[in-house]
Amino acid sequence: MTTLFDPIQVGDLQLANRIVMAPLTRNRALPGNIPGPLTVEYYRQRATAGLIVAEASPISPTAQGYLDTPGIWSDAQVQAWQQVTQAVHAEGGKIVLQLWHVGRISHTSLLPDGEQPVSSTNQTAKASTFTRDGFVPVSAPRALRDDEIPGLINDYRRAARNAIAAGFDGVEIHAANTYLIEQFLRDSVNDRTGPYGGSIENRTRLLLEVVDAVVGEIGAGRTGIRLSPMTTFTAPLDSNPQALYGHVVEKLAPIGLAYLHVIEGETGGTRTPEGKAFDYEALHKAFKGTWMVNNGYKKELATSVLASGQADLIAFGRLFISNPDLVRRLREGAEFNALQADKLYGGGAAGYTDYPTLA
Numbered sequence: 001m002t003t004l005f006d007p008i009q010v011g012d013l014q015l016a017n018r019i020v021m022a023p024l025t026r027n028r029a030l031p032g033n034i035p036g037p038l039t040v041e042y043y044r045q046r047a048t049a050g051l052i053v054a055e056a057s058p059i060s061p062t063a064q065g066y067l068d069t070p071g072i073w074s075d076a077q078v079q080a081w082q083q084v085t086q087a088v089h090a091e092g093g094k095i096v097l098q099l100w101h102v103g104r105i106s107h108t109s110l111l112p113d114g115e116q117p118v119s120s121t122n123q124t125a126k127a128s129t130f131t132r133d134g135f136v137p138v139s140a141p142r143a144l145r146d147d148e149i150p151g152l153i154n155d156y157r158r159a160a161r162n163a164i165a166a167g168f169d170g171v172e173i174h175a176a177n178t179y180l181i182e183q184f185l186r187d188s189v190n191d192r193t194g195p196y197g198g199s200i201e202n203r204t205r206l207l208l209e210v211v212d213a214v215v216g217e218i219g220a221g222r223t224g225i226r227l228s229p230m231t232t233f234t235a236p237l238d239s240n241p242q243a244l245y246g247h248v249v250e251k252l253a254p255i256g257l258a259y260l261h262v263i264e265g266e267t268g269g270t271r272t273p274e275g276k277a278f279d280y281e282a283l284h285k286a287f288k289g290t291w292m293v294n295n296g297y298k299k300e301l302a303t304s305v306l307a308s309g310q311a312d313l314i315a316f317g318r319l320f321i322s323n324p325d326l327v328r329r330l331r332e333g334a335e336f337n338a339l340q341a342d343k344l345y346g347g348g349a350a351g352y353t354d355y356p357t358l359a
């Protein structure tokens with residue numbers, strides 16, 4: 001029976017165990033959206049994970065929606081990320097970068113020349129974002145024109161190329177949590193006509209073009225993707241999530257991606273939203289490739305899900321923030337450090353690199 005501590009080949013990557021550090025926004029980047037020395041230390045401390053999915057990183061200046069998130073569009077960012085990937089590799093770890101475009105979850109104060117956020121729609125999300133002035137309502141977006149999509153795809157392509165230049169073992173395309181790609185996927189947000197709106201096939205087009213560009217640039221074996229069919233976060237669910245995400249997975253299956261990463265239930269919340277059943281196993285069966293699951297896993301559930309073959313990899317978020325040596329603690333059945341929830345977003349070493357390891 002498979003356990004958390006068994007190695008696995010995931011696309012081009014050989015992982016030491018099944019324990020993944022989930023992507024986690026921490027807002028510690030330096031001016032220029034550059035990961036600094038504290039971020040190097042933070043990931044080094046967590047390098048015993050079978051795989052680290054480094055935090056969501058904007059692919060372009062327009063792609064950012066929260067203060068002080070590290071980017072992957074500039075040469076300075078690539079050089080800074082090299083320090084992170086070298087530190088993780090020196091400890092024997094593996095690390096991929098999550099490629100992010102927030103779409104309409106942004107604020108003009110965060111964008112170049114105070115420009116408007118872009119999305120599939122002109123409609124403003126009922127959501128807040130974190131700016132220099134704290135949490136504020138997101139700004140009104142403008143719908144991308146169809147003729148702007150090729151430029152957007154190019155930003156993903158450049159980001160994937162930059163991630164490899166920065167020493168990452170691969171990338172994870174962020175198609176979850178109601179950010180740009182999901183703003184195209186869901187009919188609760190996407191009110192377009194034309195090739196990127198209307199039918200499920202059209203709403204899936206942007207995602208598939210992004211995947212195609214990234215895979216063309218760095219190879220399918222170094223490309224993963226993250227989905228969240230039942231997360232509401234900043235947008236309502238699609239009118240038919242099973243059909244929508246079933247179609248997405250059916251189209252992804254033949255591409256041979258390294259893995260598919262699914263958030264079960266509400267991101268960071270309940271795994272079983274009331275009255276909202278979703279058949280994740282149907283997606284898993286249709287995908288056939290490496291299946292990564294996330295959301296509130298503890299050792300018992302993780303162990304049983306791996307043993308039954310329902311998943312190949314388990315991603316841990318909050319537990320990895322407060323326990324840099326999570327792999328050892330899981331193996332030894334040790335207690336976990338408590339999360340300092342007031343230190344998740346922004347600040348310095350406190351609640352970031354100062355969580356204790358076992359003696």
Ligand code: PHB
Pocket residue numbers: 025056066176177
């Ligand atoms: C957040 O900053 O709150 C955040 C970022 C990326 C996610 C989810 C939440 O995928």
